[in-house]
Each structure stands twice: as structure tokens, then as C-alpha cells.
Amino acid sequence: MKMAWAAAALVVVVAVQLMAAADGMGVNWGTQASQNLHPSIIVQMLKDNNINKIKLFDSDSWVVKYFAGTGIDVMLGIPNNQLASLAKDYDNAKDWVKQNLTKHLYDGGVNIRYVAVGNEPFLKSYNGSNLATTFPALKNIQRAINEHGLGDKVKATIPQNADVYDSGTDGPSAGNFRSDIRDLMTQIVSFFQENGSPFLVNIYPFLSLYGNPDFPVEFAFFDGGAAPVVDGGISYTNMLDANLDTLVWSLKKAGATGVKVIIGEIGWPTDGDGSATVDLAKRFYDGLFKKMATKKGTPLYQEDIEYYLFSLTDENQKSVAPGDFERHWGVFQYDGKPKFLMDFKGTGNEKMPIAAKNVLYMESKWCVYNTDVKNLDKLPGNMDYACSRADCTALNHVGPCSKLDQASRISYAFNIFFQMNAQDVETCVFDGMARIVEANASTDNCLFPLALEDSAGWKIGARVGPATVLFGLLALLSVF
Numbered sequence: 028m029k030m031a032w033a034a035a036a037l038v039v040v041v042a043v044q045l046m047a048a049a050d051g052m053g054v055n056w057g058t059q060a061s062q063n064l065h066p067s068i069i070v071q072m073l074k075d076n077n078i079n080k081i082k083l084f085d086s087d088s089w090v091v092k093y094f095a096g097t098g099i100d101v102m103l104g105i106p107n108n109q110l111a112s113l114a115k116d117y118d119n120a121k122d123w124v125k126q127n128l129t130k131h132l133y134d135g136g137v138n139i140r141y142v143a144v145g146n147e148p149f150l151k152s153y154n155g156s157n158l159a160t161t162f163p164a165l166k167n168i169q170r171a172i173n174e175h176g177l178g179d180k181v182k183a184t185i186p187q188n189a190d191v192y193d194s195g196t197d198g199p200s201a202g203n204f205r206s207d208i209r210d211l212m213t214q215i216v217s218f219f220q221e222n223g224s225p226f227l228v229n230i231y232p233f234l235s236l237y238g239n240p241d242f243p244v245e246f247a248f249f250d251g252g253a254a255p256v257v258d259g260g261i262s263y264t265n266m267l268d269a270n271l272d273t274l275v276w277s278l279k280k281a282g283a284t285g286v287k288v289i290i291g292e293i294g295w296p297t298d299g300d301g302s303a304t305v306d307l308a309k310r311f312y313d314g315l316f317k318k319m320a321t322k323k324g325t326p327l328y329q330e331d332i333e334y335y336l337f338s339l340t341d342e343n344q345k346s347v348a349p350g351d352f353e354r355h356w357g358v359f360q361y362d363g364k365p366k367f368l369m370d371f372k373g374t375g376n377e378k379m380p381i382a383a384k385n386v387l388y389m390e391s392k393w394c395v396y397n398t399d400v401k402n403l404d405k406l407p408g409n410m411d412y413a414c415s416r417a418d419c420t421a422l423n424h425v426g427p428c429s430k431l432d433q434a435s436r437i438s439y440a441f442n443i444f445f446q447m448n449a450q451d452v453e454t455c456v457f458d459g460m461a462r463i464v465e466a467n468a469s470t471d472n473c474l475f476p477l478a479l480e481d482s483a484g485w486k487i488g489a490r491v492g493p494a495t496v497l498f499g500l501l502a503l504l505s506v507f
Contacts, residue, residue: 052319052371053080054358055292056339061447062479064340064363066093068383072363073099075381076371082291082335084146086127095136102141103127105168107157110145113164120167121174129175139181143291144168147188147229149208158208161185162215169222182224185215186291189230189270192277198258199327202273203280216283228274229292229337232266232311236302237350244302249314261326267293267318272327288328294337297366298426299352309367312336312358313377320373343418343447351420362386362479387480393468394445394455395438409457410440417444427472438468439475446478 056069064072070093073081081094082102094101105113105123113120131137144165148157169183191212194201204212219226232247245253246266255262256269263269271288278286295311296303315334322331341357359365363383370377413419419440421428428439441461448454455461468475 052316053082053333053335054078054339055082055294055335055337057084057337057342057345057356059342059345060340060361061343062361062449064383064386064479066090068363068385069339070094070097070099071385072359072381072383073097075384080140080335082141082143084143086123086142088127088130091127091131091137094138095131099138101137101139102143103139104143105145105164107145107148110148110157110160110164113144113167114160115163117167117170120164121171124168124171124175128172128181129177132177141225141227142168142172142181142183143186143227144183146186148185149191149205149212150188151190155207158211162211162218165215166218169218169224178222182222184219184224184227184289186227186229189228189274191228192274194273194276198256199261199263199269199272199276200259202276204277209281212277213281213283216278216281216286219286220283223287225287225289225333226274226278227289227291228271230267230270230290231293231337233295233302233352235266237300237352248310249318250310263326265314267315268325271325271332275325275327287330288332290332290334292337293334294356294358296352296355297357298355299347299420299424300350301425303352303355304425305367308358309369312369316370316373318373343443347420351423354418354420359383360474361476362388388477389446389450389480391467391477392450392463392465393438393475393477394442394461395464395468396434396441397460397462398434400460403460405458406437406460409460410437413440413444413457417447419443421473428474431470431473435468435470435473439473442468442475446476449478 073079074097079098080100080102082104083090084104085106086103091101091103109123113123128139128142131139145157145161148161165183165185169178172178172181172183190205191208192202192204194203203209216226218224236242236244236247243253246256246264249265249267251264253264255264257263258269261272263272271290274288278284278288293315295308297305297308319332319334324330324332336358338356338358340359340363341355341361343354343361345353347353357366358369359380359382363386365380365382368377369380371380414422417440422431422436422439423429431439437460441455441457445451445455445461445463452463455463
């Protein structure tokens with residue numbers, strides 16, 4: 028794959044059509060993992076589940092080409108580290124559009140609908156590093172698209188975190204864009220209105236619950252059990268409606284009431300925190316699907332809304348700086364197996380989504396703790412080594428693997444390091460404390476994963492192409 032995959036997750040946005048019952052639903056596919064399912068397997072997986080939209084955080088042509096002739100709508104992505112070069116020189120934007128967009132638009136080619144310029148570039152944690160480049164990059168990309176006569180077909184937008192607006196504690200009607208970026212956001216949403224581009228926003232009720240111990244739990248769901256928040260005669264019983272209407276008020280105050288709103292990311296993790304469980308994820312999705320089925324939007328935005336669930340599969344190399352849950356957003360496991368029953372239509376007819384097909388695994392062998400070793404002085408250091416370089420998050424918190432006994436916990440840590448390193452025998456040593464076995468080390472409740480074969484999965488950084496190298500060099504040169 029190309030270098031850009033190392034910088035950003037390839038995110039599939041999957042819209043489940045389901046006999047027109049849920050035309051506006053999608054799912055993100057993140058690829059920050061030691062191995063990923065091959066794009067051809069993903070395409071078949073989406074087709075099997077009647078999914079017809081895909082959103083990418085990147086635009087790797089090797090990946091995009093697999094969506095040609097599939098009928099799946101595609102949203103290309105531009106990582107934040109490319110914004111400076113695209114903003115600095117319009118020729119760079121023209122080259123990007125030529126190399127990543129127009130080459131796929133032929134009879135029977137890829138149906139590209141949007142280009143996502145950056146990803147949450149105005150997060151407070153970025154300390155303003157993208158403020159000077161995002162809007163110029165957006166304008167240059169849309170201009171290049173327009174010059175190819177594609178302006179009516181392909182729209183450029185910016186996926187934003189919901190922290191670009193707020194209302195304090197005064198309810199949605201007090202909503203406005205953040206004071207530090209208000210002028211810039213007003214210019215951006217005016218541009219969206221002029222060009223017919225949507226406002227793409229990522230909203231996570233789980234994160235509100237995770238980040239605030241006083242957040243009312245029921246308000247994160249859609250069961251109607253939350254104490255309502257009353258604002259201007261409107262009663263809000265869930266966080267999503269209240270958050271979206273805060274955006275609606277922000278757009279209104281910016282003079283951009285005609286801008287379409289799309290939910291770019293929304294979901295619930297299944298592990299990595301006390302509130303990140305399969306049961307709570309299912310509860311959240313059940314309520315979300317029922318809400319989507321009504322096609323009623325929010326009290327103030329009474330239109331059918333396009334939603335993109337996050338995420339399609341788990342990603343075992345995502346940063347856990349925000350929390351261990353970051354590696355467990357998938358509604359499918361890393362290998363495309365569904366985690367729980369789902370009812371995409373929101374009509375009460377739930378079933379297991381169809382798993383990925385033709386997935387090939389490496390040899391059936393696991394790296395486990397060698398219980399014959401009696402000197403355990405080096406065990407803590409080896410455990411730390413494995414877990415600092417592989418994904419041991421399943422051992423923490425309240426998930427099934429957290430209940431393993433000590434010997435099994437050690438085996439899990441050794442094995443996940445072994446599998447994430449493609450079963451390299453040199454990674455199952457640990458000062459003689461580990462050994463390779465052919466018996467499945469998994470327990471009834473805890474899966475010990477097997478690595479994916481190269482033919483079925485590929486690793487971040489495995490492929491580098493000329494277009495990505497070009498934009499990487501341009502981004503680097505723009506610093507000087």
C-alpha cells in the first residue's frame with residue numbers, strides 16, 4: 028500500500044441501502060492495523076451486506092480502483108499532512124485531482140461523490156496548526172474539480188469534530204462556532220453554501236460519557252429514559268439531537284442555513300473502557316437505527332440525514348492516547364467477523380451481518396507462555412515489552428479477555444505480539460518464557476487472534492507509490 032496509509036486511516040463509509048429503508052447510513056473503515064483485509068474482500072463484504080457507500084481518509088489509487096464498477100459511492104480523503112502543499116500551490120491541487128480523482132472517473136469506473144479535505148483539522152488539541160492551510164486547500168481542491176467540469180458531481184468538504192461549535196450550558200439555541208475560529212468557520216460554511224457542499228461533522232455520544240463522569244448516561248442513548256433538556260419549547264431526550272441542533276443554530280448565526288449536514292462519524296466501541304461493551308454498543312446502534320428509519324432528522328433539521336458509522340473493523344494500531352477504546356470501534360472484528368446482531372433497517376428484524384468471505388489466515392499456531400520456566404524475574408519486563416509494541420487493550424477494563432487467569436494473560440500478550448509481527452519466530456522468545464503451539468490458545472470468551480495472510484491482508488506502509496511520495500515530499504518541502 029502507499030505511504031499515505033501510514034499517516035491516516037483508510038475509512039470506508041458504508042451506506043446500507045436495505046430496500047430504501049436506510050439509504051442514509053454508512054460505516055467508516057479504519058485501517059490503522061498490523062494487517063488489514065484486502066480491498067477486494069471489503070468490497071464483497073459491503074455488497075453482501077447491501078452497503079453502497081464508502082468514505083476514505085486517504086485516496087490510495089491501489090485501493091480506490093477496487094471500487095470501480097461496484098455501484099459503491101466513494102468519498103476520497105486528504106490527510107492533514109497534505110494540507111500545506113495543497114494550500115500553498117494551486118498546481119499541487121490540480122495534480123492531486125488528476126492523480127486521485129479524475130483517473131477513476133470513466134465509464135464503469137468509481138462513483139466518487141465527495142472529497143474530504145483534512146480530518147478534524149481544527150481540533151483544540153492541534154493548537155491551531157491547520158488554521159492557515161485548511162480553507163485554502165479546500166478552495167483549491169474544489170476549484171480544480173470545477174475546472175474538470177465535475178463541480179456538480181463531486182463536492183469538497185471538511186470533516187469536523189463537534190468541538191468546532193458549542194453552546195455552553197445554555198442549550199442548542201445558544202450554539203455558535205468557537206470564538207477562536209468563528210470568522211474562519213463563517214467563511215468556510217459560506218463557501219459550502221455557494222458550492223452546494225455539505226457540512227461533515229463527527230459526533231460521539233460515547234466520548235461525552237467517557238470524558239465527563241457527570242454526563243447523564245441515558246442521554247447518550249435513544250431509549251427515551253433521559254431527563255429532557257428543554258430549550259425554547261423543544262424537549263431533547265438524546266445527545267445527538269441536541270448536538271446537531273447546536274450545529275444548526277451555529278450555521279444559522281453564520282448565515283448558512285442552506286448547508287446540508289452529514290454525520291461523518293458516529294459509533295460506540297465494544298471494549299477498552301467500562302462503558303465500552305458489546306451490550307452498550309448494541310443498545311446504541313439499535314436506537315440509532317430506529318431513529319434513522321424515521322427519516323425525521325432533528326427537531327430543527329427535519330430532513331433525512333446521512334450517517335456514517337464508525338467503524339467497520341477494529342484497528343489494533345490506533346493511538347490509545349484518548350483511551351484503550353480507540354482500538355475497538357469496529358462493528359466487525361479485525362478479520363471481518365460481526366460482533367453482534369444488528370438491525371440496519373431499524374424495524375426490529377435483527378440478524379448477524381454477513382461476515383467477510385475468503386479471508387486467509389497464517390498458520391494455525393500461537394505463541395504462549397512456557398509454564399516450564401521457573402525463574403520469573405524477567406516476566407514483568409517481557410510483558411511490558413510485548414504490550415508496549417502490540418495491542419493488549421483487551422486485557423484491561425471489563426471485556427471478556429480481562430477475566431483471564433495470570434498464565435493466560437501472559438500468553439495473550441505474547442501471542443498478540445507474535446501475530447502482529449506476522450508470526451515471525453524471533454518474536455516468540457521472550458527470554459525463553461514463550462513457546463509456539465499448534466493448539467488454539469483461545470478460551471470460550473477470549474479470542475487469541477491469528478494473523479492474516481498477505482494475500483488477504485496487507486500491512487500499513489507495505490506499498491509506496493509515486494503519487495504519495497510526491498505529495499509527501501511537497502508537504503515536507505513546504506515546512507522550509
